[in-house]
Structures are given as C-alpha cells and as structure tokens.
Amino acid sequence: MPDGTARPDARAQIAGMIFAVLLIDAEGRIAEVNQAAEILLGTSARRLVGHSLPELLGPLDPRVEKRLKRADEALVARELVLTVREAELQVNLTVSPLAGAPGWRVVTLSEIAHEDTASVETVGESTPPGPSILAHEIKNPLSAIRGAAQLAARKLPHKDKPLARMITDEVDRIARLIDRMQQLGSTRSEPPEPCNPHEAIRSALATVRVASAGTLAGEGAFNVAFREEFDPSLPPVLANRDALEQVLINLLSNARDAAVEGARSPQVTIRTRYVHGLVFSAMRLGRAVRLPIEITVTDNGKGIDPALRGAVFEPFVSTKQSGQGLGLALVRKLVLDMGGSITHERDPRLGLTHFRVHLAQAQGQAPSQAGGKG
Template sequence: MNAHSHRLGERPGPAAQIGGLIFAMILVDGDTRIVEANQAAEIMLGKSAKRMIGSYLSEVLKMMDPRVIERMADNEAALVARDVGMMASGITRRVNLTLSPLGSHPGWRVVTISETGRDDVGNEDQADATSLGAPSILAHEIKNPLAAIRGAGQLAARKLRPEDRPLARMITDEVDRIARLIDRMQQLGSTMAGTVGPCNLHEAIRSAIATVGAAGNDGVDIREEFDPSLPPVLANQDALEQVLINLISNARDAAAGSEEPCVTVKTRFVSGFAFSAIRLGRAIKLPIEVTVTDNGPGIDEALGDHVFEPFVTSKKSGQGLGLALVRKLVRDMAGRISHERDAKAGLTHFRIHLQIAK
C-alpha cells in the first residue's frame, strides 16, 4: 500500500475534524479567554487564530443583543441563539451562535458561529424553489389566455368610437403589466443559474448607471467611489448588471424626495470576508465588495429583516419581486447580499460580496 492510499484510509484526528469544519468554532476557558480557533473562525472574523488567542471572547465577538452578551460573560451558561447581530471586520452580519459548556472541564465552553441561513442553505434554497416553483408553473399557464385578452383588446380598440378607445388601451396596458410580473415570477422560480466567468466590475456598474440614467435621474446625483486596483470578479455579466440596475434604480427612487438626493456606488477589497457554504462543502472567500448607498428615508423597520423575500415591498405600486430576484441572482453567483440602515447618518446600504475570478 502506498503512502497516499494509507492516508486515505487513516481516521482523521480531532484536530483535523475541527480544522475541516466550515462553521466557526472557538474554545474558551473559564475566564472567557480564547484558547483555540479553527480556520473557519479566522475567515469569518477576519483575524488569525494567533491574534485571537488570549483575548476575551467579548472583545472578538461584538454581539448586538445584550442578552447574548450577558450569557457570553457567564462561563457556565449554555446558549442557542439564531439570527442575532454581530460586528466583525467592521461589517454587521446576522449569525447563529451556540455556547456549549464542557462537563469534563468546568467553565470551559465551545462556541460555534455560522451565517444566518448558511448552515441550512440547501434547505433555504429548497424552500425558495418550493414557494416560487408553483407560481412559476401557474404563470406559464396564465400567459396563453393573457395573449388572447390582449389581442381582443387591440381588436376592440379598432372598432370602438374614439372616446371609448382609452378603455381598450387600459385593458392592453394592464395585460402587459401582468405579463411583466409573470416574467419576473418565472425568473424567481427558475433553478437554472447563468454561467459565471471573469467580469470587469466597474464596467458592469457604469453600464447599470447608464441604463438607470436613460430613464431619467429625477435630480438624483449618482456618484462613483471605485477602487481601481480591484481584479475581475467571478460573476455572470448579464446577471450582475441586472442586480446593479435594480439596486441603483431602487436607491434613486428612495433618495428622490431628499433635500440633496444622492446615490453612491462604492467598491473596495475586504480582507477576510467569507461565508460557509454547506451546499458547496467549503468556506467561500468573498473579498470584493460593492455598496449601493442612498440618503433616502430608509425601509420601514417592520420590513427590514424581510426585504429580500418575495412579495415584500414598501412601494405603493411595487410587487416585491425586485430584491427577491436580486438575491437569487447574487446567490447563483455564489455571492452574498445584505441590507443595513445607518439611522444616525441617514443612509441605507445594500452590500454585495463576490469572489475574485481565478
């Protein structure tokens, strides 16, 4: 038996098992000081294990919920917390957190952290497919009678008196609106992802800005803050431009009522940002960040945690499919999108994180 075959049959030890985990794992002692941290923790928190060891847990995990902070300080407390806020590497994210006391070593605990929705991403995608697949199939069946209704409306317009023709045009306009809505539902229900490859991020942004600008800017200033040194990203060019068009258009609409309406599109390199993709079996590094910021009034707080869900919208005439489609397209590129409201600065941020093209 050669050495390679022997290694394949060898049972991994505890260190290899912990090192291979795709969620962050930290060991803390009775003083709540960090003793060990696996590679996934280094990636998620943007710090090396060497820098974390010896620090208090609360210094490294800056949690937003005071109840979580209180449990972290109690070295005998166990905790399972889902969808809680955490600040790491200057970025706020939603995570699932567990604190597990070690019965054999009083005061010692194992801490695990995973991105919200990332520990069960397969189930999340399956839920999306289930909830959107049925409407997608129904949409296909609706399109045929819609075409017949539109044709009848056009025919009626030719035969009606001039004063009655606006009613026929209203029929065709409403049919067209419903058809556009159905097209978006079908996009959401699709399980087919576009091919990804190297893309020039700044070209995609400028193309999106030009498209949005062609529809009128409503007096909104759209600014660029680019890092010109960024390498190509791994993305689908058409999908990336569609994502940016949606976000910039939404930001422009949101800012339109402000005293000095402004939208800023910023790019930068963010060292250490990653998420654990169980579906792909590894932690994916997402160091390229695009932020679309507006100085509008922000999204209703009641909708804040649901902005990417289908049929959720704060617009009076919206269908709530734009951001749901954005999330799907970003996910198809193995990227991540998040929403954040900075109430103090009066700014709303939508952040996309993407891979570097190799």
C-alpha cells in the same frame, strides 16, 4: 484511515468549519477562534483573544446577555442582530457548555445572509416544474385579454379609450410579474465567464441614470447624485455579464428610491475593491469559497425597517408601498447562480445602507491586471 491518511485532529476540524467558532474560558473571555470567526468579526485572532463577547458584538439582546452569564447552560438564539465594525449583522448563535471543563463553552455564529439554505432538488428533464406550467396557463388567457382590449380600443369612443389602455397596461404588468416569478423558480443558469465588472457597472449606471432623469424630471423635486469609486486595477470576475448588469440595475434603482424617500441630499455610491484573503462560507456548496471582488451599492436613505432586514431577499417582502417584493429575491438568485454572495448592512452612525456583492476572480487573472479599465 483506509488510504493511509492521518485523521485530522480536533483543531484541524474546527479550523475547517465554514461558520465562526469561538472558545470561551471560565471567565467569559475568548480563548481561541477559528478562521471563519476572524472573517466574520473582521479582526485577527490575536486581537480577539482576551475579550468578552459583549465587548466585540455591541449591546446584546438582554435575554441573550442574561443567559450568557449562566456558564453551565446551552443556548440557541436565532436571527440575533449584532453590531460588528459599526455595521449590523443578523446571525444565528449557539452556546454549548463543555463537559468536564466547568465554565468553558463553545460559541458558534453563522451569518443568516450567507446561509444559502435552498434545498437541492433534481427535476426530470421531461417533467416541467409546476410553476412553469402555471405560468404558461396564466399567460395564455392574458394574451387573449390583451388582444381583445386592443380590438375594443379601435371601436370605443375617444373618451373610453383610456379604459382599454388601462386593461392592456395591467395585463403587461401581470405578464412581467409572472416572468420574474419564473426567473426565481428557474433551475437553469448561464455558466459564468470572465467579465469586466466595470463595464457591467457603467452600463447599469447609464440605464438607471436615464430612468432617473425621466422619472424625477417630471416631479421636479429631487436630484440624485451618483458617485463612482472604482478600483481601476480590479481583475476580471467570474460572472454572467447580463445577469450582473441586471443585479446592478436592481440594486442601483432601489438605492436611488431609498435615497430620494429618506434624504435631503439623495446620494448613491457604487464602489469596487479587491479584498485580499476574503473567504465566505457557502452553505450550499459545503465549503469555503474565495470571493475577493467586492461591488458595494450605498445609499443615504433611512434604511430598511429592522423588522424586515432578515428577510429582504425573500420573495414578496418589500419596503415599498407599491413593491412586489421580487426584485431583491431575483438579485439574490442571480448572484448565487454566479457562485457569489450578497449581503446588506446598515451603518447607523453614518446613516448609510450598504448592499455588497462578492464574486470570484476569474482564473489566471491577477489583481495587478487592469481589468477595471473599460
């Protein structure tokens, strides 16, 4: 090397990869794994070695399992659902036979939820993005329509006034939709700062509880229980307080709705904890990042349709009949803007759905500091 640094050997290169790599021997057993594989599978290398993939990953797609038995064939399987630690993960899987070593293969696993594949683009300061121009052009006539409806309401007979209110309500709804679409397309975000996560959580909980009491009291049929399981010693996180609060309001509202629709005793739990040694592969950053602060929102509803689980964070994908499919897309963008990660998983055994937000710890703040006390 020009600077005199020794070239990293193959073992160091594999250890540094941000996706899981497993070496499979000629008998179909795991011979070696990298750190990313330990993190993804939630088990140490010592416990993984000697097991077959089906033993660790639960029932595989029959087509994949059949191909895995052919040790000399390469394989690429996308959006494969695996069962790891009694939770479902969606991954992309590759199998590469090793030339000169009959039966030996290298398997890679990359969790789809962590593959932040959004392209990086540079937009000139003097050139407004297309969606912003479109939003501006749409909102101008909307304002005129709303104003005309308000004027008409003053002159209409009393029995026709609800029609004018319907127009203004629909205009407001469309304007809010455009605002959310603009947020999704925005390339600007507030820089993250040290933030007490429990203060943001309590504020979001208060908002959702008030909204739930108002909405559900009218129906008179449901009583959602909100449970808090906080680690009081949690240190400050690196986040934007307003963005974090918006993320939590969306997740808690979705969890409430899911529990109400799918459980006899609707319950939503929000839990915080410090996960030592947790590292996520941030594809958009090209490196592994430590995100030890975990905030989990759990509901006991019926869960997301399996056909949609791999796309719940995409725009215009919704499990609600009246949903616009922008809430979780915005949540994901806000979390990524803070340098964090968000995933979801279904625990079919307990009938629970978990949304987990992982954030970086604020520099210079140790877990023993009681940042969770607000």
